[in-house]
Amino acid sequence: MLVVLVAVPFQQTAGAAAPMDLVFWGGWTGPDGDVMHQMVDQFNKEHPDIRVTLTTLQWTPLFDKLLTSVRAGQPPDLMGMHSQDIAQFASLGILEPMGDMVKAAGFKASDFMDVAWKGTFSQNTQYAIPLDMHMHAVYVNLDMWKAAGLPANKLPTTGTDFVAAAKKLTIDGAGRHPDDPAFDPKTIKQYGVGMMNNHHGFYMWYALLAQQGDPFLAPDFSRTVFSDAKANAAWQWLQDLVFKDHVVPVGETNPYQDFVTKHVAMLIDGPWEIPGLNKVSGLRWDTTTFPRVFAAPAAWGSGHLLTIPKQSNKAREQAALTLATWIVQHSQDWGMSGNLPALLSARTSAAFRALPGRRGFLEEQAYEIMLPDVRPSAQLYSAAAPSPIVVAAQSVLVKGQPVAGVTQELRARINAILAAP
Amino acid sequence: MKVLPDRAHGHRLRGGGAPLTPYLFLLPYLVVFVLFRFGPVVGGFLTSFTSWSIVGAPRFVGLANYAALARDPLFYTSLRNTFYFLVLTAPALIVLGFGCALLLNRPLAGRGLARVLIFAPYAMMSAVVGILWNWILDSNFGLLNYYLAMVHLGPIPWLSSEAAAMPAIALTTVWWTVGYNMVIFLAGLQDSPPQLEESARIDGAGSWQVLRHVIVPLLRPTTFVVVMLTVINTFQVFDQVYVMTGGGPGTATLTLVQYLFYQAFQTFKLGYGSAIAYVTFAFLLVLSWLQQRLLSSEAS
Numbered sequence: 001m002l003v004v005l006v007a008v009p010f011q012q013t014a015g016a017a018a019p020m021d022l023v024f025w026g027g028w029t030g031p032d033g034d035v036m037h038q039m040v041d042q043f044n045k046e047h048p049d050i051r052v053t054l055t056t057l058q059w060t061p062l063f064d065k066l067l068t069s070v071r072a073g074q075p076p077d078l079m080g081m082h083s084q085d086i087a088q089f090a091s092l093g094i095l096e097p098m099g100d101m102v103k104a105a106g107f108k109a110s111d112f113m114d115v116a117w118k119g120t121f122s123q124n125t126q127y128a129i130p131l132d133m134h135m136h137a138v139y140v141n142l143d144m145w146k147a148a149g150l151p152a153n154k155l156p157t158t159g160t161d162f163v164a165a166a167k168k169l170t171i172d173g174a175g176r177h178p179d180d181p182a183f184d185p186k187t188i189k190q191y192g193v194g195m196m197n198n199h200h201g202f203y204m205w206y207a208l209l210a211q212q213g214d215p216f217l218a219p220d221f222s223r224t225v226f227s228d229a230k231a232n233a234a235w236q237w238l239q240d241l242v243f244k245d246h247v248v249p250v251g252e253t254n255p256y257q258d259f260v261t262k263h264v265a266m267l268i269d270g271p272w273e274i275p276g277l278n279k280v281s282g283l284r285w286d287t288t289t290f291p292r293v294f295a296a297p298a299a300w301g302s303g304h305l306l307t308i309p310k311q312s313n314k315a316r317e318q319a320a321l322t323l324a325t326w327i328v329q330h331s332q333d334w335g336m337s338g339n340l341p342a343l344l345s346a347r348t349s350a351a352f353r354a355l356p357g358r359r360g361f362l363e364e365q366a367y368e369i370m371l372p373d374v375r376p377s378a379q380l381y382s383a384a385a386p387s388p389i390v391v392a393a394q395s396v397l398v399k400g401q402p403v404a405g406v407t408q409e410l411r412a413r414i415n416a417i418l419a420a421p
Numbered sequence: 422m423k424v425l426p427d428r429a430h431g432h433r434l435r436g437g438g439a440p441l442t443p444y445l446f447l448l449p450y451l452v453v454f455v456l457f458r459f460g461p462v463v464g465g466f467l468t469s470f471t472s473w474s475i476v477g478a479p480r481f482v483g484l485a486n487y488a489a490l491a492r493d494p495l496f497y498t499s500l501r502n503t504f505y506f507l508v509l510t511a512p513a514l515i516v517l518g519f520g521c522a523l524l525l526n527r528p529l530a531g532r533g534l535a536r537v538l539i540f541a542p543y544a545m546m547s548a549v550v551g552i553l554w555n556w557i558l559d560s561n562f563g564l565l566n567y568y569l570a571m572v573h574l575g576p577i578p579w580l581s582s583e584a585a586a587m588p589a590i591a592l593t594t595v596w597w598t599v600g601y602n603m604v605i606f607l608a609g610l611q612d613s614p615p616q617l618e619e620s621a622r623i624d625g626a627g628s629w630q631v632l633r634h635v636i637v638p639l640l641r642p643t644t645f646v647v648v649m650l651t652v653i654n655t656f657q658v659f660d661q662v663y664v665m666t667g668g669g670p671g672t673a674t675l676t677l678v679q680y681l682f683y684q685a686f687q688t689f690k691l692g693y694g695s696a697i698a699y700v701t702f703a704f705l706l707v708l709s710w711l712q713q714r715l716l717s718s719e720a721s
Contacts, residue, residue, distance in 0.1 A: 064686045067475040092476050092689075186576065191561075197581075198667070249561040251581020251670065263562050379688040385668030386495050386675050386683060398581045398670040 019051040020319050025066070026080030026304075027059035031275030032337035039333055043326050050319050060383065063089075066309065070094045075309035077320040081128065082302045083119030084381055087373040089307070090122045096308045096317065099126040105325040115368055116303045116342035122373055128305035129324050131331070132339035134270045135301030135368045136204065137360035138162070138291070139277070142284040144169060144190070144265035155286065155360075159237065159293030162266075166192030166247035169265035178246045185246040192247035194255030194264035199383045201238065201393025203300035203371075204268065204290075208234035210369045211294035221374045223418055224411045228404070231411075235396045235403035237293050243400045251398050271361050274338030278357070287360030289367075301368030303342055340365065379417045388413035469695035479692070486696035496697065498672050499680040500704075502587065503656060506676060509591035510655045515647055517595065518602025523636070525603070526610045536607070540600030547597075551664025554593040555580065558665075580666055583673040590661050590674055597661070598654070602647050609643030610636070645716050649709060656705055677701045 028036050033056040040054045055076075057065065063085070069075045075094070089095050098120075107129060109117045116130035140155050148168045156162040167178045173187030195204070209216060212230040217223070242248045252258065259267040260280050267273075268290065277285060290299035306324040308317060327334065331341035332352055340361055341347045353362070374380055385391060392410040395401040469486055473479035490496050521539055525532045542550065557564045558579035569575035579589040613636070621635050637644075659678040662668060668675040668683070677697060685694025 060687055064475075067689065070476050092474060094476055188561075198669070251560045251578040253555060253559050253580060258562065261562070376688070382683065382687045383667075384663075384683060384687060385666075386498075386672045386680065387687070390667070390669060391671050394670040399583060 017049070019049050020316065022050055022052045022078065022316065022319055022323060023076040024052050024054045024078045024320075024323065025062055025076040026054065026056055027062050028056050028080065028337070029058055030272055031279075032272055032339065035275070035334060035337040039327060039330060042330075042333075043323060047322070047326075050322065052323055063378070066094070067092075070309060075311055077308070077311070077316050078323055079307050079309055080131070081305050081307050083116075083305060084302060084371045084373050084377050086120065086127050086305065086307070087122040087375050088377045090125070090127050091375045094309055095127045096310045097125050098128060098308060101308070101321050102126060102129055105129070105321060107325075107328070111344060112342045113344065113347070113365065115301070115370060119303050119370055119373070120305055128307040129328050130342035131304040131306055131328060132334060132337075132342050133301055133303040133365065133368060134272060134339050135299045135361060135364060136200070136207065136268055136270060136290045137287045137299065137364060138289070139259060139267040139269060139273070139285050139287050139357075139360075141259065141262060141265045142286055144262065148265070155288035157289050157292060159291045162291040162293075163241070163245055163247065166241070166266060167245060168192070170245075170247045183246075188246065188249075190262075191249050191258070191264045193241060193266045193268065194252055194258045195241075195248055195268040196255055197252060197394055197397035199381065199387070199389050199393065200269075201397045202389035204238055205231075205234045205393070205396075206371065207290060207298050207300040207369065208237060208293055210298035211292060211296050213296060217372050217374070217414075217418070221372055221418060223415050226411075228407055231407040232403045233294075235406060239396045239400065239403060242397055248397075250400075271338040271340060271358070274357050275336065285357065287357055289360050289364040297364065297367040298369050299364045299367055300371075302370055304339060374418065376417050376420070380414060388417070465695045465698055468691055469699050471692040473691045474689040475691055482692065486693050487700070489693065490696050490700060495672065495675065495680060496700075499675045499677045502672075502674060503658070503676045503678075505587055506591060506594075506658055507652065507655050509588060510594050510658075511648075511651050513591070513595045514599055514602050514651050514655070515644075517599045518647065519606050519640075519644075521599065521603040522606030522610055523632075526607060536603070539603055542597045543600040545597070547660030548664050550593060550597045551661050554589075554596075554661075555665055558589050558593075581670050583670060586666055586670060586673045590658075590665055593661055593665065594655070594658065602651065605647050605650075606640065606643060609640045613639045641716065645712075648712055648716070652708055652712065653705055656701070656708070677704075 024040065026033075026036060036056070037054055040052050044050070044052055059082075066075065066079060066089075081089070086095070102120075112130050113133060116133050120126050120128040120130050138156070145155075145165075146152065148165075150165055150168060156165050169190065169192035170178050170188060171190045172184045173189055174182075174184070176183045178185075195201070206216060209226055209230060212233065214226045214230040216226055218225045242250055249258070249264070252264075255264065255267055256269060256273055256276070258264040259269075260277070260283065262283075277283060289297070292298075306327065308320050308324070311317060328343055331343040331346035332349055335341050335346060335352045335355065340358065341352065346352055352358075371377075371381060379387070381387065381389060383390065385394070388410055391413075392406050395406045395409075396403055468479065470481060470483060471479035472482045472485075525536050525539075529535075545553075558566075560566065560576060560578040560581050563579070565579065566576040569577065577585055579585050617639065618631055618635050621631050626634070657678050658676050659682065662674050662676055662679050663682070666674045668679045678701065681694050681697040681701070684690045684697060
């Protein structure tokens with residue numbers, strides 16, 4: 001009896017070749033993770049010879065996990081990343097150059113949005129296949145917009161219109177607006193705008209700096225080159241929204257939740273919120289572009305990429321490329337995650353363009369600017385204190401410190417990081 | 422009295438030394454301890470003398486990490502914040518834990534339920550506690566400010582102002598962990614011989630005198646354990662800060678372990694992070710030694 005029980009499984013597996021198990025990691029922990037899981041399930045159905053397991057974890061611990069797995073000689077076969085992460089991991093020598101693989105998969109530069117394609121390179125070497133783009137835009141609650149008497153179908157695009165609308169949407173306990181006499185900021189019941197005051201605060205500043213035509217870093221990434229005056233002007237516009245115009249809650253901790261619960265009427269955020277907002281019943285919303293405050297339009301953006309960490313097993317590497325290629329070819333499905341496909345054919349398809357809520361993001365796609373892909377990107381762009389960008393953003397947006405001092409400290413800390421060996 | 426034969430004490434080491442059996446019983450724990458506690462402790466110490474980003478080979482840099490730490494203003498900020506958190510939470514945790522234990526050791530109606538309610542938060546995960554209190558303390562739409570507004574107070578930017586953020590985290594921590602100290606004190610109280618208190622009362626001692634001269638001295642060993650554990654735990658605060666403020670606003674709640682985490686796991690400077698860990702350890706060692714001296718001198 002025992003012999004039979006032991007023998008049966010061996011007989012069953014001996015007939016069919018076991019599928020190759022692939023490990024795929026990404027930091028998609030919101031509704032976007034559900035979309036990627038569905039795509040992986042579909043891939044597994046279509047490829048009986050490969051069995052992919054997707055693990056999603058927040059980006060920061062995921063990158064720690066990546067380093068320890070590389071150290072242990074067991075890296076994931078495919079890894080999601082952002083464009084600004086490439087330089088750091090490439091310099092650590094853990095990413096496989098993918099130029100030839102991308103060619104072999106049949107992709108070329110003209111297949112993708114230019115900014116997304118460029119984001120896959122570091123030091124002229126390609127380390128990834130572009131998957132999507134995401135940037136800041138403005139979500140607008142259409143019911144609150146209408147209730148404020150603002151013109152339908154005329155959502156703001158400039159800084160002036162944005163602030164004017166935000167003031168009309170901000171209401172104190174007595175029903176007054178910020179420009180009304182006797183307006184009391186201590187009794188505000190509804191704010192015009194919700195926005196993050198963490199690293200995204202810095203991203204907004206970065207966009208406003210670009211709107212003034214000022215570069216952030218020198219071309220060789222050796223030091224900061226932005227002018228004090230333009231940097232201060234960018235911070236000041238953001239700070240005024242909170243402390244002068246009173247249209248943004250001081251020290252806001254959860255802008256998305258505030259938008260869903262109708263405590264704020266507009267929200268500056270990325271397209272990753274779209275799937276979540278689609279599930280909120282009774283919430284009518286649309287999107288418009290990130291405000292053009294200065295001369296040129298620009299909005300912060302980034303993009304997800306698919307990278308292959310270095311490993312010795314070429315068969316697994318080839319299978320990982322098959323998976324990456326399949327995912328990018330199905331970018332239209334990935335578009336359901338809110339992120340905008342980097343693949344032009346998916347992006348321009350009628351089906352994708354018909355998806356609701358993408359208008360603001362699509363209109364500003366040509367103005368998306370990414371962060372410079374510096375080698376010490378983790379030190380510079382970390383999303384937690386005391387990274388220089390978080391400290392600067394919170395000093396301006398939460399503590400209300402004079403912007404000139406913040407600019408000086410930001411410059412000093414970034415220069416120190418860039419100068420370190 | 423029956424004397425057990427020598428073999429009943431188990432196998433002896435070769436040469437007739439100490440019996441082997443107790444060590445065999447200890448072996449499973451010792452293996453785990455050496456592999457997962459002692460080994461990393463030694464490894465971390467050695468790492469603190471290197472420059473290492475997990476991948477690649479560590480590069481020996483001598484005392485450079487410690488020297489850099491001595492010049493690092495963010496290290497001093499995190500050290501100052503950690504002591505501030507210690508001052509805010511440790512006395513409250515010890516006094517409230519003792520007070521709750523004293524109260525709930527009496528035969529009050531519903532004391533079982535009260536004990537459960539005070540201890541229950543301790544059973545919650547730190548992430549859950551952080552998120553829960555983030556909602557309660559939300560500056561604009563939080564529960565606490567809602568009730569404060571009813572009595573015309575606030576709004577207080579609990580987690581977003583430099584002045585209020587650390588007290589807010591301390592408040593959360595006290596709510597979360599005071600039940601643990603209460604349980605230890607309760608165990609100490611229930612272990613104390615009741616005759617001593619009864620005798621004192623027969624001799625005419627009032628409640629304060631009983632507390633001062635009977636209960637507190639009897640609980641000295643328990644108090645020593647509670648103080649030691651509380652100081653060690655609060656000095657290593659991380660989870661609540663990570664979830665509730667991420668060290669902000671600015672660097673207002675940046676603590677030593679938060680800074681260690683940032684350096685080691687967000688900027689991949691493992692050597693520097695390890696140096697912070699060992700400086701933290703040194704501070705804890707000195708603090709524990711001082712407590713031991715203080716409490717033993719009181720006892721004598």
